[in-house]
Amino acid sequence: xxxxxxxxxxxxxxxxxxxxxxxxxxxxxxxxxxxxxxxxxxxxxxxxxxxxxxxxxxxxxxxxxxxxxxxxxxxxxxxxxxxxxxxxxxxxxxxxxxxxxxxxxxxxxxxxxxxxxxxxxxxxxxxxxxxxxxxxxxxxxxxxxxxxxxxxxxxxxxxxxxxxxxxxxxxxxxxxxxxxxxxxxxxxxxxxxxxxxxxxxxxxxxxxxxxxxxxxxxxxxxxxxxxxxxxxxxxxxxxxxxxxxxxxxxxxxxxxxxxxxxxxxxxxxxxxxxxxxxxxxxxxxxxxxxxxxxxxxxxxxxxxxxxxxxxxxxxxxxxxxxxxxxxxxxxxxxxxxxxxxxxxxxxxxxxxxxxxxxxxxxxxxxxxxxxxxxxxxxxxxxxxxxxxxxxxxxxxxxxxxxxxxxxxxxxxxxxxxxxxxxxxxxxxxxxxxxxxxxxxxxxxxxxxxxxxxxxxxxxxxxxxxxxx
Amino acid sequence: xxxxxxxxxxxxxxxxxxxxxxxxxxxxxxxxxxxxxxxxxxxxxxxxxxxxxxxxxxxxxxxxxxxxxxxxxxxxxxxxxxxxxxxxxxxxxxxxxxxxxxxxxxxxxxxxxxxxxxxxxxxxxxxxxxxxxxxxxxxxxxxxxxxxxxxxxxxxxxxxxxxxxxxxxxxxxxxxxxxxxxxxxxxxxxxxxxxxxxxxxxxxxxxxxxxxxxxxxxxxxxxxxxxxxxxxxxxxxxxxxxxxxxxxxxxxxxxxxxxxxxxxxxxxxxxxxxxxxxxxxxxxxxxxxxxxxxxxxxxxxxxxxxxxxxxxxxxxxxxxxxxxxxxxxxxxxxxxxxxxxxxxxxxxxxxxxxxxxxxxxxxxxxxxxxxxxxxxxxxxxxxxxxxxxxxxxxxxxxxxxxxxxxxxxxxxxxxxxxxxxxxxxxxxxxxxxxxxxxxxxxxxxxxxxxxxxxxxxxxxxxxxxxxxxxxxxxxxxxxxxxxxxxxxxxxxxxxxxxxxxxx
Numbered sequence: 001x002x003x004x005x006x007x008x009x010x011x012x013x014x015x016x017x018x019x020x021x022x023x024x025x026x027x028x029x030x031x032x033x034x035x036x037x038x039x040x041x042x043x044x045x046x047x048x049x050x051x052x053x054x055x056x057x058x059x060x061x062x063x064x065x066x067x068x069x070x071x072x073x074x075x076x077x078x079x080x081x082x083x084x085x086x087x088x089x090x091x092x093x094x095x096x097x098x099x100x101x102x103x104x105x106x107x108x109x110x111x112x113x114x115x116x117x118x119x120x121x122x123x124x125x126x127x128x129x130x131x132x133x134x135x136x137x138x139x140x141x142x143x144x145x146x147x148x149x150x151x152x153x154x155x156x157x158x159x160x161x162x163x164x165x166x167x168x169x170x171x172x173x174x175x176x177x178x179x180x181x182x183x184x185x186x187x188x189x190x191x192x193x194x195x196x197x198x199x200x201x202x203x204x205x206x207x208x209x210x211x212x213x214x215x216x217x218x219x220x221x222x223x224x225x226x227x228x229x230x231x232x233x234x235x236x237x238x239x240x241x242x243x244x245x246x247x248x249x250x251x252x253x254x255x256x257x258x259x260x261x262x263x264x265x266x267x268x269x270x271x272x273x274x275x276x277x278x279x280x281x282x283x284x285x286x287x288x289x290x291x292x293x294x295x296x297x298x299x300x301x302x303x304x305x306x307x308x309x310x311x312x313x314x315x316x317x318x319x320x321x322x323x324x325x326x327x328x329x330x331x332x333x334x335x336x337x338x339x340x341x342x343x344x345x346x347x348x349x350x351x352x353x354x355x356x357x358x359x360x361x362x363x364x365x366x367x368x369x370x371x372x373x374x375x376x377x378x379x380x381x382x383x384x385x386x387x388x389x390x391x392x393x394x395x396x397x398x399x400x401x402x403x404x405x406x407x408x409x410x411x412x413x414x415x416x417x418x419x420x421x422x423x424x425x426x427x428x429x430x431x432x433x434x435x436x437x438x439x440x441x442x443x444x445x446x447x448x449x450x451x452x453x454x455x456x457x458x459x460x461x462x463x464x465x466x467x468x
Numbered sequence: 469x470x471x472x473x474x475x476x477x478x479x480x481x482x483x484x485x486x487x488x489x490x491x492x493x494x495x496x497x498x499x500x501x502x503x504x505x506x507x508x509x510x511x512x513x514x515x516x517x518x519x520x521x522x523x524x525x526x527x528x529x530x531x532x533x534x535x536x537x538x539x540x541x542x543x544x545x546x547x548x549x550x551x552x553x554x555x556x557x558x559x560x561x562x563x564x565x566x567x568x569x570x571x572x573x574x575x576x577x578x579x580x581x582x583x584x585x586x587x588x589x590x591x592x593x594x595x596x597x598x599x600x601x602x603x604x605x606x607x608x609x610x611x612x613x614x615x616x617x618x619x620x621x622x623x624x625x626x627x628x629x630x631x632x633x634x635x636x637x638x639x640x641x642x643x644x645x646x647x648x649x650x651x652x653x654x655x656x657x658x659x660x661x662x663x664x665x666x667x668x669x670x671x672x673x674x675x676x677x678x679x680x681x682x683x684x685x686x687x688x689x690x691x692x693x694x695x696x697x698x699x700x701x702x703x704x705x706x707x708x709x710x711x712x713x714x715x716x717x718x719x720x721x722x723x724x725x726x727x728x729x730x731x732x733x734x735x736x737x738x739x740x741x742x743x744x745x746x747x748x749x750x751x752x753x754x755x756x757x758x759x760x761x762x763x764x765x766x767x768x769x770x771x772x773x774x775x776x777x778x779x780x781x782x783x784x785x786x787x788x789x790x791x792x793x794x795x796x797x798x799x800x801x802x803x804x805x806x807x808x809x810x811x812x813x814x815x816x817x818x819x820x821x822x823x824x825x826x827x828x829x830x831x832x833x834x835x836x837x838x839x840x841x842x843x844x845x846x847x848x849x850x851x852x853x854x855x856x857x858x859x860x861x862x863x864x865x866x867x868x869x870x871x872x873x874x875x876x877x878x879x880x881x882x883x884x885x886x887x888x889x890x891x892x893x894x895x896x897x898x899x900x901x902x903x904x905x906x907x908x909x910x911x912x913x914x915x916x917x918x919x920x921x922x923x924x925x926x927x928x929x930x931x932x933x934x935x936x937x938x939x940x941x942x943x944x945x946x947x948x949x950x951x952x953x954x955x956x957x958x959x960x961x962x963x964x965x966x967x968x969x970x971x
Contacts, residue, residue, distance in 0.1 A: 038923040114800050212849075216801025218792060288799060290849050292770075302781035306694060307951045321689035321773075351770045351850070440785035 052162035055141040056097075056155040059089040059163070064171070065156075071453070077244035077410060081454035084244040093234035096154035100360040103137040107218055114217040132286035133207035136201040159197050161186040169179065189242075191253050195260035202229065203264040203329070206271035211287050221299055223328055226257020227390065239371050244410045254396060258329075259368070265329040266365045271295060273353035273361060281454035292349040297326040300387050303440050322347050324386065331392040334380075338367040376466050378458045387432070387441050393426050393454050401425055401463040421460050428453040480506035507636070519605070520655035521632035524616035528631070529553040531639070547644065547720040553624060557712035559938050562707070565599040565621025566590075575689055576944050582898040583690035596670040597680045601626035611680075627668050629657040645725040648732070660714075660733035662744035663871060667753035668698050671700045674755040674809070677762035685773035693947050694778050697808030697903035699910035700748035702742050705936035713740055736879035742918045743879040745886060745911055746819045748869065749812035754867050758807040761860050767853040776803040776850075779901060779954070792957050794899065795854045798846025805845060808903035810838060810909050813870070813888040814895075821883070830870070837863045881919065887916045892970040894963070900959040906931050908966070927965055931957070939948075 007241045029465045037168055060066035074081040084088070091097050112118035117129040132139075138151040139158045157163050158339055165183035169175055177187060188194045199242040202224035228251055243249045274281040276291035287300040294302075301323035326347035333339035344361045350357055384403060401421060431450050437444050458465060478622035485788035527785045531539070535550035535634070544550065557563050569589055577589070586592050593611055596602035596732035600618040604611050615630075616963035617623060624629050633654040635644055643651075648658035659665040673695065675682045683692055714727065715738045727734045736743035772783075814831055841863050877883060891908050894900060900908075909927040916923050927933065932953035936946035 116799075154868065212801045215798050216799075218787075290799075292849055294801065294849060299785075303785050304782060305784045305951070305955055306778065306782045319686065319690055321686040349770055351768060438784055438786055442784040 002354075024256045036152075045076050051140055051142050051149050052164040053137075053141040053155075053157040054163050054167060055091070055150070055152055055157075056087060058167060059156045074238050075240075077240045079238055079241055080239070081228065083236065083238065089166060089234055089236035090249060094236070096158070098153060100138040100151060100153040103133055106135075111217040111219060111233070112213070121445055124312040128286050129288075130206055135286075142400075154201075156390065159188060160185065167307070191246075191256040192260065193254040195253075196264070198226060198229065199224065199260040199264040201259050204268045204269065205264065207286050209268060209272075209287060210295065211272070211290060213223055213288060213290060221295065223260060223388075223391075225254075225395045227254040230257075230397050231402065241405050245427060248403055249406060250399045254399040261329050262368055263365065266361055266368065268273055269293075270358065270361045270365070272296070273358055276353040277355070277358065292351070296346065297385060298326045298328075300440055305442065313368050323349065327386055327393060328388040329391050336364070336367050347384065352361060389431055390450060390454070393458075394425075394432055395429070397454070398425060404461065421457065424453055424457055424460075428457065476707060481651065481921070500805070504633055504765075511700065519612065520630035520634075522615040522617075522625050523631040523635050524619050524625075525553060525623045526617065527635060532624075539877065543721060544641075546718045547641070547708075549712065552710040556624070557620075559940070560707050560710070561939055561941075561943075562622035562626070563620055564636050564939055565872070566596070566619050567621065569595055569599050573750070574944075580687070580690040580692065580760060584686065590614075594680060594684075598622075598683075606678040612862050622672075627657065627659055629655040631655070642723050644722040645719075645729055647729045657729070658733065660730060661739075662700075662747040663732065663746075663751055666706075666748040667755070668753055669700055669703070670698065670755040673703070675759045676755065676796040677759055680743055681757070682772070683774055687949050688774060688778070692850065693943055695952070697811075697907050698748075698752060698900065699745060699812070699907050699914070700752070700908040701745035701914050702933075703935065705938070706935045708798045708938065714918065715740070732875070736876070738920045739879050742819070742884045742915050743874070746816040748926060749809070749907070750766070750816050750870050751875070753813055756806060757860050757864055757867070760805050764851055764856045768812065773803075777806045777901075779903075780804055783954075798843050800852075801926070802846040802849055804842060806903065807899045807901050811865075811898075811900075811904040811907040812860075814898075815890040816874060817870055818886040818890040819879075819883045819942070820870060820877045821886075822877065827886070830873070833866055834870075837866050848925075871897075884915050884918050888912070888919065889970075891915070892966045894966065899957040900962060902954045905957065905959070905962045906933060909933055926968075928961070930961070 022450050062068075063084075065082075065084060065086040066088065067433040068088060070083040070085045071081055073079060075082045109118065112130070112133075113120065115126075116130060117124065117126045117133070118312075119125050134151065138153065139155045141150050141152050141155075141157070142148070142164075143150045163170075163185075164176075164182060166185045169183065170180065170185060171210045173390075180187060186197060187198065201208060202222060204222060210219050229248060265291055271281070272291065272293045274283070282289045295383050301320075325343050326335065326350060330339055332341075333343055338360070345357055345360050356383045378396075404413075404418070404421075406416055408415045408418065428450070431446065431453070432441070434440060473866055487796075494664075495792055532548075532553040535555060539545055539550055545835040561568075567573050567588075569577045569580075571581045571589060580586075581589060586595070589595065593602050593604070596614065596618060597604060600615055600621055601623075602611065602614050602618065615623075615625065625673045631638075634651065634656040637654070638651075638656065648661060648664070648855075651658060657664060657668055659668055670676075671679060672681050675695075683695055688694065714734050722725075723917060734740075744792045760771075763775040817834060818827055819829045821830060837859065841856070841859040844859045848853055891912055894908070899905075909931050910933060912924050912927075913933075930953065932950050
């Protein structure tokens with residue numbers, strides 16, 4: 001997957017290693033070739049009235065969002081101007097603009113073959129399975145003639161909503177948030193909406209998911225954390241203005257991301273479970289129904305080389321014979337009884353996804369809606385030597401660090417400890433990073449140091465949650 | 469008169485000296501009626517005991533510890549060395565099987581007992597079923613009383629059968645005339661027959677759910693070393709052997725009768741090792757099939773994870789890696805049963821068939837049945853129970869017929885050549901993980917020795933072929949070396965090494 005890793009850097013389908021490597025460091029955007037998106041055409045009949053997306057080019061006129069250079073007035077925390085070079089930022093720097101290329105790459109071809117989606121002659125033999133890929137790697141747009149549709153990479157409309165109804169209205173005076181919503185425009189200034197838009201693909205949904213079959217075929221496992229990915233995304237908007245205008249932007253973003261991901265993850269689990277208990281759901285499934293779904297579990301519970309002194313078995317005195325339901329999205333599930341209950345059901349890898357399990361998923365989902373959100377996870381990260389929990393703890397600390405940086409920048413708050421905190425964060429990142437040549441924590445060097453760093457950084461950055 | 473007398477000669481001699489002629493006549497009349505039934509190879513009476521009692525190692529060691537001068541003179545030591553229990557006690561690791569799991573004597577055992585919450589290892593039936601042959605009877609759902617002298621671990625009767633009914637008769641040279649079936653009716657296990665031996669060894673070394681001889685995933689997670697793939701002839705040679713093959717024994721009394729009564733034990737003549745290795749591999753596949761069957765038959769319950777290939781899941785993630793490059797049957801990412809029991813079967817088929825077209829047909833049947841079996845495992849995570857059951861039936865019948873084919877065919881130089889050729893040229897689609905590679909390397913060593921070729925030792929270091937057998941070597945010390953070799957294993961290099969042997 002070395003080839004893959006390069007593609008990943010470009011494609012921003014970030015494997016966690018990438019997040020870990022770059023989330024703290026200032027972003028160095030990977031240049032992406034300035035290429036117009038590919039547009040494979042597909043004739044369909046009757047005309048595709050349902051396709052409301054017009055394609056990125058409809059945004060790209062020089063006077064609108066296709067200016068070669070950013071508008072100089074769009075700089076600084078107090079500016080309300082838009083950049084006007086959004087399209088160029090996207091095509092030149094944003095990996096989303098290459099999502100279709102990724103799908104057409106050689107590693108993807110091998111995956112499609114291994115999964116039986118494409119035959120050796122390059123013909124798609126499992127359209128439903130291919131749709132599962134397209135739903136995240138492509139945006140369906142109108143073709144050049146009324147009965148054509150086309151596919152473009154993840155474009156403007158994938159996040160901002162299909163533009164048919166609002167392309168010609170959204171720049172006019174009097175265009176309000178209300179009319180925007182009616183016309184299908186997604187207000188991404190709302191961080192919850194933004195997080196949901198991202199989580200739909202980056203966590204997965206019933207019609208778009210990366211299950212264990214895909215991962216085994218070579219797709220990177222999805223481990224999404226909003227604030228870290230957001231940090232890496234080349235901004236086509238006035239980032240400084242947004243940060244200055246939102247009190248505690250990073251913390252809000254992290255929180256919105258956690259909430260969106262948790263809901264999305266439970267919805268996905270419900271869909272996976274339903275496929276096993278309902279033949280109707282199985283029939284409509286875009287992926288081969290599989291249960292138990294291994295992608296729900298902690299990857300490294302199973303994927304560690306066997307040795308008598310391995311990092312996974314080094315948790316003294318504890319019997320670890322059952323894989324943990326992945327704590328990635330629920331690093332602090334102990335705080336919610338419904339989630340604890342669900343975890344207890346999942347840990348035995350139930351052969352049958354019965355009504356009891358579905359009810360437990362629903363109860364957990366309802367508990368999230370009731371806003372008893374189990375967001376903290378620092379103590380849990382300290383207690384369990386689980387990579388998922390530790391990395392989530394790190395990512396939260398990194399988001400807090402950026403929040404403090406913002407405060408120093410915009411509120412002129414004095415923060416003399418910044419350099420030492422950053423050094424500790426970098427050390428923690430280094431500890432959690434996969435060793436060279438591996439895509440898993442093949443070594444778990446020093447749990448003591450790990451716990452020490454998480455505790456110290458928590459005390460520094462999250463004083464209210466620091467362990468007594 | 470004494471030489472043909474059914475009771476042991478020494479006992480008879482004692483009676484003769486103590487009681488005089490009249491008493492002897494009485495005793496002999498009484499004994500001969502029983503022994504005639506026994507030695508005339510008639511079926512056992514309907515009320516014959518179905519279970520036999522353990523007599524304990526002490527009852528064997530009286531004779532088998534050290535040959536006495538009298539046994540030397542009677543010629544008994546030509547047939548049997550009478551050093552067996554000594555070899556076992558002093559060098560064979562089986563004699564330490566209970567000591568190894570005693571928390572007071574082994575830190576690994578202590579850690580395992582703590583994690584599994586085993587308070588008293590001497591009462592832990594699920595451990596002692598293999599480590600001391602504490603027997604479970606599936607039909608009655610009863611555990612037998614623990615074997616006498618269970619602290620000696622895997623002892624004489626663990627392999628040869630509980631001795632209550634055969635202890636006495638087996639001391640008579642007439643015993644050599646009996647068929648394995650007649651001996652079996654007394655509970656004696658004919659481990660000279662490679663098929664019977666393999667069943668006996670593999671019940672523990674692979675597992676047998678019917679006897680509660682199963683290493684569960686919990687046991688592994690608590691620290692039990694992973695059971696390696698078994699090439700039985702290699703393992704037996706490393707024990708070390710406390711026996712001699714018929715062709716290594718000098719002329720002994722009733723040799724002709726013995727050979728006539730034991731065709732399976734004496735087939736292959738001096739080439740018996742290759743034959744035994746290939747028979748054992750078919751039995752290993754059969755044993756693996758039934759263990760998997762016991763775990764997967766119930767569609768409502770998840771099979772124990774130990775049913776599957778450990779290394780299908782347990783590996784660090786690396787890319788590029790041979791795992792992603794290999795061809796998989798069906799969906800990627802579904803746990804499959806262990807590969808190694810399948811590895812040598814094609815060589816066994818080649819061994820059994822002189823006629824190339826018959827060999828090709830049998831190989832094709834095997835590949836088809838195996839592919840169906842594997843597809844049943846990739847049909848859904850942990851396999852589709854109905855499909856596995858169906859595929860097991862087909863595969864099981866096929867393995868039975870392969871064993872019959874081996875028994876029917878001559879075990880000669882040409883047969884070994886055919887098997888050898890198969891091993892050095894595995895098909896492109898044959899899965900070759902670390903344990904599979906070790907199977908091939910071990911088997912090649914056995915076959916090459918019988919062919920009088922220099923042993924292909926080039927593979928030995930990379931595959932860590934040396935076994936931690938005998939009491940001089942420690943499994944916990946050896947384990948990291950095996951794991952290291954496994955992590956470094958690359959099937960491409962192994963294929964190339966095989967290819968060089970093929971020239």
